[in-house]
Amino acid sequence: MAEFDYTQAIADARAKYESIALALDIDRMKQQEQDLEVEASAPGLWDDPENAQKITSKLSAVQSQLKRLASAQQRIEDVETLVELGQEENDADTLSEAQNEVEGIQKDLDDMEIQTLMDGEYDERSAVVTIRSGAGGVDAADFAQMLLRMYLRWAERNGYKAKVMDTSYAEEAGIKSATFQVDAPYAYGRLSVEGGTHRLVRISPFDNQGRRQTSFAAVEVVPLVEATDHIDVPESEIRVDTYCASGPGGQGVNTTYSAVRITHIPTGIVVTMQDERSQIQNRAAAMAVLQSRLLVLRHEEEAKKKKELAGDIKASWGDQMRSYVLHPYQMVKDLRTGYETSQTQAVFDGDIDEFIQEGIRWRHEQRREAAEEADE
Template identity: 65%
Template sequence: MAATDFPAEIRALRATLESIEAVTDVPALKRTIAELSEEASAPDLWDDTDKAQAVTSKLSHAQSSLERVTSLAERIDDLEVLVELGEDEEDPESMAEAEKELVKIRKALDSLEVVTLLSGEYDERDAVITIRAGAGGVDAADFAEMLLRMYTRLAERRGWDVKVLDTSYAEEAGLKSATFEVKAPYAFGTLSVEAGTHRLVRISPFDNQGRRQTSFAAVEVIPLIETTDTIEIPESELKIDVFRSSGPGGQSVNTTDSAVRMTHIPTGIVVSMQNEKSQIQNRAAALRVMQSRLLLLKKEQENKEKKELAGDVKASWGDQMRSYVLHPYQMVKDLRTGHEVGTTAAVFDGNIDDFIDAGIKWRAEQRQA
């Protein structure tokens, strides 16, 4: 095996980092941190809790973004020193350590490069994800629950906050639907590539004849509304029904009419919320998600009009965007990017980072094209 050309590799790492720094706009990021730090130190900041949380969250994200870039620059410098010492002293252990660190830095740069592709209007936002069981009966409901676990496990590993807003349980097993909120910087931009129809092929555990079953689940990802967004919904356009919560619950969750079903009459969009303790809390949560869906619908309509004017006839990406095959072989394959793995158990345990990264790169290429 040929020896690694460390000087060339380190030059390549620095060139990649420089391009990332240019896209990130480090000077602007430092100015933003200074401005937010000044806001965060104001004595009356916590008089407005919502504003205070928004400022501290933005500051934390900006500081993390800067730290990711600066720490990589330091790691590349340290790698160069390690290589020089290893070569001067002809130390094979130092050179082996340098090889390992080179691989780690490359991977970190790849991940950072993916983040720089999240430049959409709402990519920085928190995300609201809804999973719905599709065709396939009880297997589809079970598949919907498997996807919910997959995304919550992903969030746990990444340190993201997840709040389940609504769950509708199927009669035999699994879920008819589930809606949850993911609070993290760039949650929407990162997870929006998961939107579409997911397909599962397996021997059904619910079929006493052990037949193979194909089932489907739909994943919807929308950006969470912010107080600065101007989505006003007249009361006359909303129909609100209250009902008793269903499924597992404790205390007063399923003993009072606290659940809320909100319908936007002009579009027919329906949002249900039942996981908060009071009707008022469920109504507020439903309104936020309704505003988010209407915001995304407005954006989609604007994009559709632009595409029609430009004569763009490319199909939108959605149906059967990923297949999960458990029989007769083991494979998970993204039908847009071609990325596939044979470790199905790991995927359902939330190890889908490579699928997400490939999806973000694919989307960027589609936008450029």
């Protein structure tokens, strides 16, 4: 086994730290922290709870990032001292401790580096995610529910606030579709790489002959619309239907016409919402999701025009982006990045950070290559 090169490892860590600090612009972040502190201390802040939550959440995120950066810098200096001490005294235990610390620092810096790669127009925002069952019958509906649980567990593991906004249950098992919102800085930047078609291969628990079944589910991720986006939706362009909510929710939900379906006539986009007790609340939530989807549609149309001007850009996302194989072997593999793991149960329990991080790196590289081609 090659001897661990402490000098090179520490130099690499310091170089990566400086690169991250430059990309995140620490001075800008400190100014942002001051501005948010002023907003957070303003009288009457909580007169508008939703806005207050956004301000305090942003402030907490900025403070946390600054703290992580300061901690990383201090840890690099401390471990350098620890290595010098271990080498002077020829203390194997101290050097082993230093190696573990250097490797821990490198992992933390890798995690922080991800944020520097989330530089899309809407990456900083919260996310609205919709999962729909595809081909595969009852297995696909069950798979869609497995994905919903996976993402909710992922949000829980990371301390992100997640709320299911609408669920359409399938007749036998699972769900036809579900929409949920994740409120956290850069939630869209992270989850947007999860958009696409997911495939499950397993022995079907719904087949009495125990045959292998392939099923599909689609994941759509849009950024949460904000007041500054100016997405106007004239009443003449929408059709609003109300109906009784279905599934769990209690007597009050299931016996009143509180559920809302909004159809955007020009595009055919349909949004349903039934989580809230009030029809007014469901309509407001459905309009917010509709505006978010129209925002993405507008962004895609603008990108399409740029693509036509720039010519063909290689490496499109494609329809199928990840496979979950439970039989005849255990493997979850991202077909874009090549990242894979045999820990399938951990993945379905929400351990998908590595997939997301590799997806962000892959997307950043695609954007870079596309920009280079457009400049040629």
